[in-house]
Amino acid sequence: MEDSAFEIKDGIPFITKPNFRISRREFIKIAGLVGASTFLGLYKSEVIKVFAQAAKEGKKLVWIQGQSDSGCTISLLQAEHPDIYDAVIQLGVQIPFQQTIMVPSGEQAINTLETITPDILIVEGSIPVNGPGGWEAHACTIGERNGKPVTMEEWAKELAGKTTTAVVAFGSCSAFGGIPHGKDFTGKSPTNAKALHEVLGSDYRTGAGLPVINMPGCPGHPDWLLIVLAAALLGIIPKLDDRGRPVEFFSNKIHDNCARRGWYDKGSFAKDLTETDMIHENCLWKMGCKGPETLSACAEYKWNGGINVCMNAGAPCIGCMHPDFPDNPTSPFYVEIEKIPTFLGIDTNTAGKAMVGATAVGIAAHAVRRGVTKHYKPPEEE
Structure with a gap:
């Protein structure tokens, strides 16, 4: 049985050998169990060791x-x-x-x-x-x-x-x-x-x-x-999708894990740019948000050390990670996109009146995903 350099406690890997030389297998295990930002936050010393090894190897x-x-x-x-x-x-x-x-x-x-x-x-x-x-x-x-x-x-x-x-x-x-x-x-x-x-x-x-x-x-x-x-x-290449993107960061639509997703399901949409602050509790879809069209882990991992992301700051996603950016379907930036997600079968114009069953299925699915990733944080109630 392999003598592992870390052990799992409450779903989080903890280093048990502070001076170990990180191996390819250990790196895959640790990076795969936590996200990118979490990995860097918890194990930046191990990442430094990787660069140190690379330096020795020239x-x-x-x-x-x-x-x-x-x-x-x-x-x-x-x-x-x-x-x-x-x-x-x-x-x-x-x-x-x-x-x-x-x-x-x-x-x-x-x-x-x-x-x-x-x-x-x-x-x-x-x-x-x-x-x-x-x-x-x-x-x-x-x-x-x-x-x-x-x-x-x-x-x-x-x-x-x-x-x-x-x-x-x-x-x-x-x-x-x-x-x-x-x-x-x-x-x-x-x-x-x-x-x-x-x-x-x-x-x-x-x-x-x-x-x-x-x-x-x-x-x-x-x-x-x-x-x-x-x-x-370390000679490890992450699994790539059909467009050559690491699936760890480009497998879900931004819309799927957006903090405003609940307001989308309720049919609560900002009508103009004066209603985009989180305090108004509105989805930014009608403001041209391209989250429903763009694959990225932005909403999960966020930016600036996991502090913020465009939608949380009051700006609709412009789809900058979409393969066709800045052309259609990401342009014009602040115009409502014609094609909407169909996985819930909910039209944004009637989302507030949608069947409770369909909405419940969507909420349940997202709850499961949030429970697995542990990255989702709903907007705080005032």
Whole structure:
């Protein structure tokens, strides 16, 4: 029988060997039993150990940015657990290239990209490729070779082609194209922007035989990235859905676990933006909330250290993690979506008059899910 490094008490794993060297099996067990934010909160020292192991093994992480506003970089830098980021630096995990925060520039920086063999490659931002105009790829370039600009498309293919372990598309722009991929009045992306997996092709695999891991979000969630990075450094890749997203974070509609879900079932909807505060006890569906259309664990794990999420702050979800963001069905942002969830058979215009039985079934189903995840917190009564 395996001598485990942790034991379960009241459904929570507790470390029983403070100085143990975390193994792949232990990591999977612990991360699988608790959520991403909970894992980081309870076991950030163990995650640090993972980075320490990676440092000893000389693991190299490269982070390149295409068409982006650096929002995903800032998201990570502003994460609730900065000591983990500090540990990455202090423990010597090599991050030789990250455009926003690196010190080297010019030829020195480009030489790094040309000579390095990444273990982990993180791509932020979409990638423009040549279209009818024949110029679009040059909408985003990084450095020069022999006096000629090198396109983001060239770097993405070159670096991904020599990455040994995992390639992560962090943020909606890299995962699915995002805002640069959005259609203009002609129905096309002005720069013919593409997602990373589109540029690399459906058959792409890393040296370890892994496809691109897509982690959408505008910005991407920092805690989720840290979990995936720690796992990847151990050679563990989370289970992915048919769009390459980790199912741990992208298996349920935001609507399913929203704190306002009960008001949806009651048929209580905000009529304008003056009624969106939680004190009014309204669902934001009619304000254009895209939670019913978007797969993400936002409502369960929240942001800013698990403190808040868009809907709780009075703003409807804009569907930033949806593969088609910012186009239909996520746009226009503040317009009621035409297609609504059908799993309860409740029309929002008549939800308050719906059969008690149907509503009860829905409430019971959500109660079971909440009991399992233990992430749901209903709005406090005034």
